Amino acid sequence: MPNDLKGDIVNGAFSQMRISGITVEPGPSELTLALRRLESLANELYGRNVCTGYYLEDDPDLNTPCGLDVMFWYAFECVLAVRLLPDFGKGAQDKIDPMLIKNASAGLSFLYSNTANPRQVQYPSRQSVGAGNRPIAGRRRFFTPVSEAPNTCKTNRMYIGDIDDFTEHFDSYLVDGESIASYTIEAETGLTIVSDSDTSPDIFYQIQADGGTSSDGLLRVKIVMTTDAGRVTTRVINFELTESPEID
Numbered sequence: 001m002p003n004d005l006k007g008d009i010v011n012g013a014f015s016q017m018r019i020s021g022i023t024v025e026p027g028p029s030e031l032t033l034a035l036r037r038l039e040s041l042a043n044e045l046y047g048r049n050v051c052t053g054y055y056l057e058d059d060p061d062l063n064t065p066c067g068l069d070v071m072f073w074y075a076f077e078c079v080l081a082v083r084l085l086p087d088f089g090k091g092a093q094d095k096i097d098p099m100l101i102k103n104a105s106a107g108l109s110f111l112y113s114n115t116a117n118p119r120q121v122q123y124p125s126r127q128s129v130g131a132g133n134r135p136i137a138g139r140r141r142f143f144t145p146v147s148e149a150p151n152t153c154k155t156n157r158m159y160i161g162d163i164d165d166f167t168e169h170f171d172s173y174l175v176d177g178e179s180i181a182s183y184t185i186e187a188e189t190g191l192t193i194v195s196d197s198d199t200s201p202d203i204f205y206q207i208q209a210d211g212g213t214s215s216d217g218l219l220r221v222k223i224v225m226t227t228d229a230g231r232v233t234t235r236v237i238n239f240e241l242t243e244s245p246e247i248d
Contacts, residue, residue: 053068
């Protein structure tokens with residue numbers, strides 16, 4: 001199987017840059033800069049709701065798995081290469097290979113189009129469930145909108161019946177020398193916390209998606225963490241559960 005480390009994406013970007021005249025071998029400082037640019041790119045896409053699965057870190061490492069599907073590698077390499085060119089003295093006044101610019105632009109379009117998560121618009125509460133229906137006891141006359149999980153990368157999506165692992169990172173919250181002293185974790189009905197543990201600066205937990213009788217598409221896990229300095233922070237993590245598709 002091919003490697004999927006962050007360092008592989010960085011090396012791929014430097015390979016792309018060679019077609020625009022960058023022939024120097026990257027040293028430790030260049031690799032550190034490229035990794036920083038890669039992490040910035042992934043965070044920017046995450047903020048734009050482009051959910052690529054990239055493994056974001058507060059303290060990134062070249063030897064960490066990137067988390068990207070193989071189909072996204074080339075797009076990341078091309079976009080990162082273009083973003084690194086100014087750091088190597090290549091700007092608008094220089095001759096930059098137009099194919100690299102074209103590939104980077106196409107890569108961004110590919111990332112946006114292949115990570116789109118359109119949500120079906122609900123009928124408003126004033127919409128009748130059907131023309132000509134007579135009021136009958138127990139029958140709803142109008143559609144009742146249900147709560148939906150935010151349509152963002154921060155929402156965890158699971159099929160009912162699945163069990164998966166999750167990690168809540170507290171690196172950016174903890175100050176130097178501070179650590180997790182204690183925490184509580186709870187989940188709404190429809191989610192079962194199978195296990196949880198303190199792996200400071202992170203909290204690891206495993207969730208079973210039970211579903212249930214609720215028609216709401218939004219379920220939440222709440223973590224309240226206390227540091228050894230007495231500071232307290234609360235995290236609410238959104239989950240969206242759906243039935244797995246039937247296969248004929």
